[in-house]
Amino acid sequence: MELRQLHDFLTVAEELHFGKAAKRLSMTQPPLSQQIQRLEDELGVLLFKRTKRHVELTKAGRTFLEGVTRSLDQLNKAIEAAERAQRGEIRKLTIGFVGSATYDILPPVIREYRNQFPLVEVTLQELSTPDQIEELYQGKLDIGFVRPPIRSDAIISEMIHETECILAIPRQHPLSQEKSIPVSMLQNQPFVLVSRNIWPNIYDDVVSLCRNGRRLSKGPFIAGDHQLY
Incomplete structure (x- = not known):
């Protein structure tokens, strides 16, 4: 049995007319019969x-038609999958992301990707940077939106977005009256920081800067209505 025979059978079953089916298949009626x-x-x-004057499917023909339709549908899907693989497209993409990426980075990226590759199933997982690194090692994630630095030769990373680090204090806080706040003034101040397990680099940087009394490397920092440098 050849694939061509199945296509011919399917066409005749759809038309229930050998002449019309032959025309669709760009052939004459006798060879089709x-x-x-x-x-x-x-x-x-x-x-x-x-x-x-009449052509109709037998009971065996109707049963065979159901099987042929399913088989050809699966074959077409297999061909499409192979073509997508050839183009570098994949059927499923699992993306990890840190919580802050939800607001400005992730939405436009996912929207554009789905516009270009609508058949790819995209799965999103919110994870901390260390958890994403571990999932990338294990092959559970295809790509991750993490906070740098990534100290690993096994993972390729690229900076795609920068955000400023913000110092926020209550309006009634004594420092809110200051026009400029050097880091040294933050020593011995209680801090609300993200857990070190979630963002170890920023945690260590803030603690180190405040202990050493050095100026923060990037600004501005916002305290109440004041812009602090």
């Missing part, structure tokens, strides 16, 4: 009831 006859001989069943 012979092709269907050979298929019936090979299967050992009668697929069509034929008269000069």
Whole structure:
């Protein structure tokens, strides 16, 4: 049995007319009739009831049609998948991201990716940077939006976005009256910081800067209505 025979059978089953089916297949009617006859001989069943004016599927023909339709559908999906793989497209993409990426980075990136690759199933997982690194090592993530630095030769990283680090204090805080706040003034101040397990680098940097009394490397920092440098 050849794939061409299945396509010919499917076309005749859709048209229920050998002349119209032959026209769709860009062939004459006699070769098409012979092709269907050979298929019936090979299967050992009668697929069509034929008269000069009427063609209809037999019970065996209807059953065979259901199977052929499913098989050709699966074959077409397999061909599409192979073509996507050839183009470098994948069927599923698992993306990790830190919480802050939800607001400005992730939405436009995901929207554009889905516009370009609508058939790819995208799964999103909110994870801390250390957890994403571990998931990338294990192959559970395809890509991650993390906070740098990434100290690993096994992972390729690229800076795609920078955000400023903000110092926020209550309006009634004594430092809110200051026009400029050097880091040394933050020593011995209680801090609300992200957990070190979630963002170890920023945690260590803030603690180190405040202990050493050095100026923060990037600004501005916002305290109440004041812009602090």
